[in-house]
Amino acid sequence: NAGVTQTPKFQVLKTGQSMTLQCAQDMNHNSMYWYRQDPGMGLRLIYYSASEGTTDKGEVPNGYNVSRLNKREFSLRLESAAPSQTSVYFCASSARLAGRYEQYFGPGTRLTVT
Amino acid sequence: AQSVSQHNHHVILSEAASLELGCNYSYGGTVNLFWYVQYPGQHLQLLLKYFSGDPLVKGIKGFEAEFIKSKFSFNLRKPSVQWSDTAEYFCAVSLTGGGNKLTFGTGTQLKVEL
Numbered sequence: 001n002a003g004v005t006q007t008p009k010f011q012v013l014k015t016g017q018s019m020t021l022q023c024a025q026d027m028n029h030n031s032m033y034w035y036r037q038d039p040g041m042g043l044r045l046i047y048y049s050a051s052e053g054t055t056d057k058g059e060v061p062n063g064y065n066v067s068r069l070n071k072r073e074f075s076l077r078l079e080s081a082a083p084s085q086t087s088v089y090f091c092a093s094s095a096r097l098a099g100r101y102e103q104y105f106g107p108g109t110r111l112t113v114t
Numbered sequence: 115a116q117s118v119s120q121h122n123h124h125v126i127l128s129e130a131a132s133l134e135l136g137c138n139y140s141y142g143g144t145v146n147l148f149w150y151v152q153y154p155g156q157h158l159q160l161l162l163k164y165f166s167g168d169p170l171v172k173g174i175k176g177f178e179a180e181f182i183k184s185k186f187s188f189n190l191r192k193p194s195v196q197w198s199d200t201a202e203y204f205c206a207v208s209l210t211g212g213g214n215k216l217t218f219g220t221g222t223q224l225k226v227e228l
Contacts, residue, residue, distance in 0.1 A: 031214060040123070042204060042218035043158075058215065090157065094214050100146055100165045101214035105158040 002026055004106035006091050012112045013081040021076040021109050023091030031094040032074035033058075033103065034066060036087040043090065049074055081113045116141050118207050120219035127195050127226050135190040135222050137205030144210040147188040149179055152221075153201045161203075164188065175199070200226045 007022045025032065030051045035043040035058075045058030049068040063085060065077045074093075078085060091106040119138045127133060139145065149161040162173025169181040179190045188205060205219040 033215075035218075040220055042118075042120075042220040043206075043216075044218070045215060048215060098165075100210070101208065102148075102160065102163060103214065103216060104160075105150075107157045 004091055004093055004104055006089075006106040006109050008109060009107065010110050012114065013078075014114055015082060017081050018077065018079050019081065019111075020078075021089055021091075021111075022073070023075065023106060024073045025091075025093040025104075025106075026072065027093060027095065027104065028071070029093035029095050029104075030071070031101070032068065033092040033094070034064075034074070034076045035090045035092065036060065036085075037090060037108075038087050046076065046089075078111075081111075083113045085111065086113045087111060116207075116209075116217055118205055118217050118219040120203075120205055120222050122222045123220070124223045125225070127224070129197055129226055129228055130194050131226075133190070133192040133195050133199070133224070135203055135205075135224070137188045137190065137219060139186050139188070139205075139207045139217075141186075141207060141209060146208045146210060147179070147181060148206040148208075148216070149173065149177070149188075149190050150204045150206060150218075151201050152204065158204065161190070195224075195226050197226050197228055200224060 004025045033048040034046040047066040049055045052071045089109045092103045094101045094103045147164040150158040164171045164181045172178045203222045206216045
């Protein structure tokens with residue numbers, strides 16, 4: 001049981017390049033999330049998917065797109081990377097326990113845009 | 115706007131000292147409260163959570179937190195810290211029925227000195 005996995009672990013992009021961050025979970029969770037973490041700002045929600053086939057914007061969605069490929073996988077795409085997108089990206093999935101939800105996080109992807 | 119505040123951004127303690135990290139939130143509805151810890155180079159791990167019931171909750175590694183509804187607070191405590199507690203600590207809040215979207219505080223960097 002690997003939990004939440006993310007690839008790649010590190011990536012360097014040039015401004016204007018595109019890339020997709022991959023996330024998968026093997027816990028049969030319905031909901032999945034993408035966050036970015038910046039120094040002094042905590043984690044901010046980019047997009048989330050409450051269930052397979054649905055996606056919604058979070059707090060900071062501009063410059064990103066997502067795809068909920070199936071129940072296991074939720075990818076984040078940067079179409080034209082900008083230096084402001086330099087960050088650590090975390091994927092999470094959530095389980096419902098007694099009517100309440102608890103999120104589990106992946107190891108993160110450290111992205112640098114030059 | 116809904117928000118979570120962590121007023122202590124950096125805390126330095128000696129081993130065996132007591133710890134209290136503040137967390138305040140501004141939400142109008144029924145909340146779920148979480149503390150996550152991020153050890154250097156690692157992903158977020160759940161320390162403890164409050165959904166309902168006893169406002170004093172105990173988590174892993176000797177941590178506890180108290181929910182004071184009248185003060186909109188959920189402070190984290192540990193009676194005696196260890197060097198291995200050096201990490202960044204995040205308070206997070208979600209609304210019951212709010213799709214489990216977490217709003218994070220900006221984090222508190224704790225350094226424990228030998």
